[in-house]
Amino acid sequence: MTGRLSADHPLAALYAGIDRYYTHKVNVHGATPLGVDWPSHSTQELRFEQLLRVCDMAAPFSLNDIGCGYGALLAFLARQKKRTRIDYLGVDLSASMVAHARRLWHEHPETEFVAAKASPRVADYSVASGIFNVKLSQPLALWETFVEETLADMHKSSRKGFAVNFLAPPAGDNKSPPELYRTAPERWQRHCEQSFGARVEVLHAGGLQDEYTLLVRTPGGAG
Ligand SMILES: C[S@@+](CC[C@H](N)C(=O)[O-])C[C@H]1O[C@@H](n2cnc3c(N)ncnc32)[C@H](O)[C@@H]1O
Numbered sequence: 001m002t003g004r005l006s007a008d009h010p011l012a013a014l015y016a017g018i019d020r021y022y023t024h025k026v027n028v029h030g031a032t033p034l035g036v037d038w039p040s041h042s043t044q045e046l047r048f049e050q051l052l053r054v055c056d057m058a059a060p061f062s063l064n065d066i067g068c069g070y071g072a073l074l075a076f077l078a079r080q081k082k083r084t085r086i087d088y089l090g091v092d093l094s095a096s097m098v099a100h101a102r103r104l105w106h107e108h109p110e111t112e113f114v115a116a117k118a119s120p121r122v123a124d125y126s127v128a129s130g131i132f133n134v135k136l137s138q139p140l141a142l143w144e145t146f147v148e149e150t151l152a153d154m155h156k157s158s159r160k161g162f163a164v165n166f167l168a169p170p171a172g173d174n175k176s177p178p179e180l181y182r183t184a185p186e187r188w189q190r191h192c193e194q195s196f197g198a199r200v201e202v203l204h205a206g207g208l209q210d211e212y213t214l215l216v217r218t219p220g221g222a223g
Pocket residue numbers: 018019022023036037038044066067068069070071072073091092093094097116117118128129130131150
């Protein structure tokens with residue numbers, strides 16, 4: 001990972017844990033939805049569709065994909081949004097993930113990947129799919145510090161806005177595995193409104209039952 005954190009950074013062990021978890025997934029399953037811990041290609045793409053609603057597709061733009069995995073978003077863009085020119089940077093903590101992405105997309109124009117925890121450049125928009133869901137055995141407070149830091153990084157590196165998704169709290173009496181992070185939309189919606197002066201839209205898509213997407217628009221944001 002570039003911009004490696006010093007070992008005594010409060011989040012160093014947390015980032016190392018995420019890196020180990022996803023590196024193992026992609027080493028076992030390769031550049032497939034299972035390799036980034038998604039059960040299916042169709043829901044993986046449904047998430048992209050929701051997140052990309054933050055972007056104005058009428059004009060060319062630059063895009064940071066935080067936690068890009070093997071770059072599956074590019075395949076979706078190439079099929080569904082081929083009329084819009086997009087300058088893409090994929091960012092992932094896992095160097096193995098980035099190696100898979102580079103192998104798949106090295107001939108694709110205006111496409112780069114970097115192994116890092118945050119984008120090294122400011123773009124028009126940033127998106128992140130699935131990076132807050134698996135907290136492993138991290139204490140809740142530390143995981144929420146990670147969420148807060150990641151949102152601040154995305155805000156700093158996005159001129160027009162960014163979009164992220166979360167798992168919703170379990171419905172009724174249902175139990176959720178302790179390694180998953182679930183939270184109500186208001187928690188981070190309010191945070192983005194208050195900390196970034198953003199307008200935040202909450203999307204609930206049919207087909208993604210216990211998840212939601214936050215579109216965070218920050219006119220006059222970074223850049
Ligand atoms: C569930 S996978 C999703 C991959 C991709 N977004 C997709 O939907 O196909 C999450 C990915 O985010 C990466 N990740 C998690 N937190 C990150 C962070 N703060 N910065 C960069 N990558 C991160 C993990 O290494 C993993 O590859």
